Amino acid sequence: MKPFTTIESHAAYLPATNIDTDIIFPARYLLLLDREGLGQYLFRDRRYEDDGTPVPDFVLNRAPFTDAKVLIAGSGFGCGSSREQAVWALTGHGICCVIAPSFGEIFASNSLKNGLLPLILSEELTADLGARAKIGAIFTIDLQNRVLKVDGEAVAPIDIPEDQRQALLNGWDETDILVKEEGERIAAFEQSHRAAQPWLFLETRL
Amino acid sequence: MADRTLYEKIWSSHVIRDYEDGSSLIYVDRHLLHEVSTPQSFLAMEEKGRTLHRRSANLAVPDHAVPTVDRHKPIADPLARAQTQRLIENVARHDIPFIPLDDLRQGIVHVVGPEQGFTLPGITLACGDSHTSTHGALGALAFGIGASECGIVMATQAIRQRRAKTMRVTVTGTRAPWITAKDIALTLIARIGANGASGHAIEYAGPVISAMSMAERMTLCNMSIESGARVGMIAPDETTFDYIAGRPLAPTGEMLERALAYWKTLHSDPGAVFDREVTIGVTGLAPVVTWGNSPEDVLPIDGCIPAPAAEPDATRRGRRERALSYMGLSAEAPIEGTPIDAVFIGSCTNGRLEDLRAAAAIATGRKVAPGVRAIVVPGSGLVGRQAEAEGLVEIFRTAGFEWRAAGCSMCVAMNGDRLEPGQRCASTSNRNFEGRQGAGGRTHLMSPAMAAAAAVTGCLTDVRKLVGAEA
Numbered sequence: 001m002k003p004f005t006t007i008e009s010h011a012a013y014l015p016a017t018n019i020d021t022d023i024i025f026p027a028r029y030l031l032l033l034d035r036e037g038l039g040q041y042l043f044r045d046r047r048y049e050d051d052g053t054p055v056p057d058f059v060l061n062r063a064p065f066t067d068a069k070v071l072i073a074g075s076g077f078g079c080g081s082s083r084e085q086a087v088w089a090l091t092g093h094g095i096c097c098v099i100a101p102s103f104g105e106i107f108a109s110n111s112l113k114n115g116l117l118p119l120i121l122s123e124e125l126t127a128d129l130g131a132r133a134k135i136g137a138i139f140t141i142d143l144q145n146r147v148l149k150v151d152g153e154a155v156a157p158i159d160i161p162e163d164q165r166q167a168l169l170n171g172w173d174e175t176d177i178l179v180k181e182e183g184e185r186i187a188a189f190e191q192s193h194r195a196a197q198p199w200l201f202l203e204t205r206l
Numbered sequence: 207m208a209d210r211t212l213y214e215k216i217w218s219s220h221v222i223r224d225y226e227d228g229s230s231l232i233y234v235d236r237h238l239l240h241e242v243s244t245p246q247s248f249l250a251m252e253e254k255g256r257t258l259h260r261r262s263a264n265l266a267v268p269d270h271a272v273p274t275v276d277r278h279k280p281i282a283d284p285l286a287r288a289q290t291q292r293l294i295e296n297v298a299r300h301d302i303p304f305i306p307l308d309d310l311r312q313g314i315v316h317v318v319g320p321e322q323g324f325t326l327p328g329i330t331l332a333c334g335d336s337h338t339s340t341h342g343a344l345g346a347l348a349f350g351i352g353a354s355e356c357g358i359v360m361a362t363q364a365i366r367q368r369r370a371k372t373m374r375v376t377v378t379g380t381r382a383p384w385i386t387a388k389d390i391a392l393t394l395i396a397r398i399g400a401n402g403a404s405g406h407a408i409e410y411a412g413p414v415i416s417a418m419s420m421a422e423r424m425t426l427c428n429m430s431i432e433s434g435a436r437v438g439m440i441a442p443d444e445t446t447f448d449y450i451a452g453r454p455l456a457p458t459g460e461m462l463e464r465a466l467a468y469w470k471t472l473h474s475d476p477g478a479v480f481d482r483e484v485t486i487g488v489t490g491l492a493p494v495v496t497w498g499n500s501p502e503d504v505l506p507i508d509g510c511i512p513a514p515a516a517e518p519d520a521t522r523r524g525r526r527e528r529a530l531s532y533m534g535l536s537a538e539a540p541i542e543g544t545p546i547d548a549v550f551i552g553s554c555t556n557g558r559l560e561d562l563r564a565a566a567a568i569a570t571g572r573k574v575a576p577g578v579r580a581i582v583v584p585g586s587g588l589v590g591r592q593a594e595a596e597g598l599v600e601i602f603r604t605a606g607f608e609w610r611a612a613g614c615s616m617c618v619a620m621n622g623d624r625l626e627p628g629q630r631c632a633s634t635s636n637r638n639f640e641g642r643q644g645a646g647g648r649t650h651l652m653s654p655a656m657a658a659a660a661a662v663t664g665c666l667t668d669v670r671k672l673v674g675a676e677a
């Protein structure tokens with residue numbers, strides 16, 4: 001995973017609530033086997049007509065938001081299906097941070113595995129930032145110093161757990177850490193768990 | 207020890223270590239795999255030269271992308287064929303227990319897990335699918351994860367998570383005929399909202415739950431994710447233990463006795479404190495359907511579509527307006543009588559034998575309305591075989607329903623079973639999102655009996671009126 005560096009960018013505002021992962025990445029593209037190249041399917045059915053022409057008033061089709069790295073959305077962003085493709089489509093498009101009052105839980109944990117910051121702010125503040133985004137304000141996501149700035153002025157602290165912050169900043173792979181640091185603990189736990197609940201460790205024969 | 211909730215008991219018995227930041231490393235007893243969410247997980251695991259941690263903790267079955275017709279032929283869609291083939295190769299390379307497409311036991315992961323006895327009380331179970339909450343019906347702590355996390359679980363059998371807050375949903379009262387677990391689930395989501403249980407693990411309790419069959423409990427836990435909860439669970443009881451006994455992968459003999467002794471301790475203690483308590487009274491409840499594009503957009507079948515103007519919040523008003531236009535409905539019109547084009551009976555929510563029985567009871571002696579395409583897709587091949595044995599398949603066919611092979615089918619529309627733009631569907635699945643059943647398709651969620659009633663009348667129908675007062 002790429003280390004998270006400070007972002008400065010326009011922000012695209014999608015005020016709708018409950019933007020589910022089917023909207024972010026329609027199911028029919030889940031048949032693709034790759035993680036790469038999925039940015040083109042981001043919001044496919046809202047961003048493009050059936051024949052592939054861009055929908056002119058969809059925010060990501062309008063300058064200066066076409067290459068916005070920040071997305072601001074209503075509550076419940078990423079609810080629904082657990083598909084990680086929703087995150088890969090966002091990052092594939094170049095989005096590094098989504099700001100919303102709440103997120104689908106699986107979406108939020110998927111984001112953190114892929115260098116995408118899910119930033120929770122109050123409903124009021126989100127709407128306020130959305131309004132500023134619309135008129136072209138520049139957002140700065142400074143994770144190092146835990147601060148969100150709009151047009152250079154600090155508007156909110158970036159308040160996420162320290163482990164998640166470190167993982168994003170350093171681009172850590174969680175499995176690497178588990179494998180390197182927790183292997184013995186996992187093995188020891190497994191041994192005592194096996195003794196307590198041996199029926200969970202029968203060999204599966206189908 | 208202080209009184210604890212069911213969730214806390216299972217959680218704490220799986221904690222490998224607590225970190226200072228409030229997260230924990232927890233052990234994952236079981237991992238279910240399907241073809242759609244795992245190709246990238248295997249890649250990630252293998253890129254790093256890692257191996258599978260423990261073979262028998264895993265069970266794989268293709269379900270999402272597989273066709274429900276012509277199963278003796280190779281899969282026609284090249285992408286679906288490649289994805290299913292990829293799963294076959296991946297599981298072979300790691301010797302993961304696998305149920306192939308031509309096996310009678312094949313079906314939707316969340317139907318197959320409990321059916322095979324892979325899901326047991328007191329376990330942690332993960333799967334790259336949000337409806338993994340289904341397995342909580344057996345008293346398991348089961349949750350959906352993403353593809354990266356699937357790779358982590360395969361390699362380590364562990365996952366780092368934060369403990370959820372707890373919410374108890376107590377269901378009381380007396381259910382009228384035709385009021386199903388699906389109606390109760392949708393009523394709860396309407397009450398607390400599609401994000402209402404976000405951050406929480408739900409425990410369903412109360413007399414109505416105790417009286418429910420396992421199939422109904424699974425329907426209810428399945429829909430937990432639609433209220434934002436990653437986990438839904440029900441304390442195991444005699445109904446659960448009877449269900450498990452004799453299942454192929456369940457313990458037997460002395461092992462089962464030991465397990466039962468433990469499983470009987472898995473309930474919230476009398477003094478356990480939940481972060482939130484919600485009570486749902488079911489007395490007087492009418493069968494419900496959804497009208498919009500969120501599972502919280504619920505109406506009693508005799509209700510009228512809400513007017514956006516009545517919603518004071520501008521964002522929510524906007525969402526209602528968009529939903530009305532997407533769904534092709536008019537504000538304040540009665541929902542009953544809305545003409546439909548398609549009916550889908552199936553999915554991990556309502557694709558079990560009891561669901562098919564309920565639908566068949568309505569289909570008996572009736573015909574699918576002209577112009578309506580109705581399909582019935584069993585949750586597994588074993589459900590299908592039993593439906594055949596009980597004569598349900600014959601009833602469906604005679605009534606003009608298409609009978610299919612097991613899979614996710616039109617719940618997610620990845621396999622060719624899908625709505626055309628603008629088509630309206632009475633569906634027993636769990637999501638009415640825009641495009642969920644095919645781009646431009648319009649989904650109304652409801653119970654199997656209600657979907658069957660819609661099939662035979664050609665419009666959204668109150669099943670109680672259809673069968674008359676005698677039921």
Ligand code: SF4
Pocket residue numbers: 269270314315316335337553554555613614617618635636
């Ligand atoms: S039936 Fe639908 S909800 Fe269930 S696992 Fe399949 S696609 Fe997901």
